[in-house]
Amino acid sequence: MGNTLLEEARRLFGKNIALAEPLSKHCSFGIGGPADLFLSAADIRLLREGLAFCREWSLPYFVLGRGTNVLVPDAGVRGMVICVRAGSVQFDRNRVVAQAGASLQKLARMVAERGLAGMEFAVGIPGSVGGAAIMNAGAHGGWIGEPIEEVRLVETSGGGEVRLGKSDLRFGYRESNLRRFPGIISEVILVLHEDEPQAIKERMDQFLLLRKLSQPIRCRSAGSVFKNVEGQAAGRLIDLAGCKGMRRGGAVVSHKHANFIITSGGATYSDVKALIEDVREKVRAAHGVELELEIIDLGDWA
Numbered sequence: 494m495g496n497t498l499l500e501e502a503r504r505l506f507g508k509n510i511a512l513a514e515p516l517s518k519h520c521s522f523g524i525g526g527p528a529d530l531f532l533s534a535a536d537i538r539l540l541r542e543g544l545a546f547c548r549e550w551s552l553p554y555f556v557l558g559r560g561t562n563v564l565v566p567d568a569g570v571r572g573m574v575i576c577v578r579a580g581s582v583q584f585d586r587n588r589v590v591a592q593a594g595a596s597l598q599k600l601a602r603m604v605a606e607r608g609l610a611g612m613e614f615a616v617g618i619p620g621s622v623g624g625a626a627i628m629n630a631g632a633h634g635g636w637i638g639e640p641i642e643e644v645r646l647v648e649t650s651g652g653g654e655v656r657l658g659k660s661d662l663r664f665g666y667r668e669s670n671l672r673r674f675p676g677i678i679s680e681v682i683l684v685l686h687e688d689e690p691q692a693i694k695e696r697m698d699q700f701l702l703l704r705k706l707s708q709p710i711r712c713r714s715a716g717s718v719f720k721n722v723e724g725q726a727a728g729r730l731i732d733l734a735g736c737k738g739m740r741r742g743g744a745v746v747s748h749k750h751a752n753f754i755i756t757s758g759g760a761t762y763s764d765v766k767a768l769i770e771d772v773r774e775k776v777r778a779a780h781g782v783e784l785e786l787e788i789i790d791l792g793d794w795a
C-alpha cells in the first residue's frame with residue numbers, strides 16, 4: 494500500500510483510522526491477522542467517507558459489525574475494514590430507529606424496559622443491529638426480520654441513502670436479501686408491540702437461562718458454526734457423530750454445545766478451518782449430510 498494513500502487516509506480520518514490493525518482484537522473468536530486499514534465509523538458520515546475513499550483508491554473493503562459471526566484469516570484482510578460503530582437509538586412510541594452499530598442485546602433490554610415486545614429472542618446474541626439484520630439473527634423461534642419495517646443503507650457506488658421497506662426485504666433462515674444490495678446498513682427501523690414489562694422480562698430471563706445452560710457463553714466462539722439442516726439441529730448431528738471435544742491446535746468442539754467451536758490463546762485460522770473440515774467429514778460419514786457454514790469465512794471472501 495503506497496505512502497501517499499496512507500498519508501491521505503491519516504489526513505482524512507485522523508484517529509479513526511488504524512494501520513495494520515489486528516482483527517483478532519475485533520472478533521469474538523479472537524483470531525485473525527491485520528487489516529491494512531481499519532476505519533472505526535462512529536457516525537454515518539464516516540461510513541460515507543470510508544466508502545468514497547475506497548472508491549477513489551480502488552480499494553476493496555469489508556464491513557464489520559461486532560465481529561461475532563466472522564472467521565478471519567491469519568494473513569488478515571487487504572484493503573479497508575469499515576467497522577460500523579454508529580450506535581444511537583431513538584424511540585417514537587413503538588417505532589425504534591437503531592443505528593447499525595448499536596448492540597443487539599442492549600437494544601433488546603432497552604425496548605423491554607419501555608414495555609415493547611418482539612426483541613426478547615435477541616437477549617444473549619452479542620452482535621450489532623446491522624450484522625443481525627443482514628444475517629437475520631434469531632433464536633427461540635424469533636428473528637430480527639420479523640419486526641423490521643425499514644432498512645437504510647449507504648450505497649457503495651455513490652454514497653447515497655437507499656431505503657428498503659418491508660416489501661423490498663426478504664428474510665430467510667440466517668440470511669436476507671440485504672446481501673444483494675451493495676452498501677453498508679446504516680439504520681434499522683423496527684416496529685414492536687406493547688406488552689407488560691414484567692412478562693417481557695420473564696421471557697428474556699427464561700431465554701438467557703436456556704442459553705447459559707446449553708452454550709459455552711464464557712468462551713471465545715462465533716456462536717453456531719453450521720446452519721441447521723432441514724429442521725435437524727446441526728449441533729445434534731455433530732454430537733451424534735461423536736465430535737464433541739475434537740481438537741485442532743487451539744480450536745476445540747465444545748462439550749457443552751457441539752455446534753460451537755471454541756478458541757483459546759494461540760488458536761489460528763488454520764486450526765478452526767481444519768476442525769470445520771474434520772466435523773464435516775464425520776457428519777457426512779455418520780448421517781450422509783453436508784453441513785453448511787453459518788459463520789462468514791473471510792478467507793472465502795478474500
Ligand SMILES: Cc1cc2nc3c(=O)[nH]c(=O)nc-3n(C[C@H](O)[C@H](O)[C@H](O)COP(=O)(O)OP(=O)(O)OC[C@H]3O[C@@H](n4cnc5c(N)ncnc54)[C@H](O)[C@@H]3O)c2cc1C
Nearest residue numbers: 558559560561562620621623624625630631632678715716
Ligand atoms: C456466544 C454467541 C452466541 C450467538 N448466538 C446467536 C444466536 O442465538 N442466533 C444468531 O442468529 N446468531 C448468534 N450468534 C452469531 C452473531 O452474534 C449474529 O450473527 C450477529 O447478528 C452478528 O452481528 P455482528 O455485528 O457481530 O456481525 P459481524 O460478525 O461483524 O458480521 C457478520 C456479517 O454481517 C456483515 N455486516 C455486519 N454489519 C454490517 C452492516 N452494518 N452493513 C452491512 N453488512 C454488515 C459483515 O460484513 C458479515 O458479512 C452468536 C454469536 C456468539 C459469539
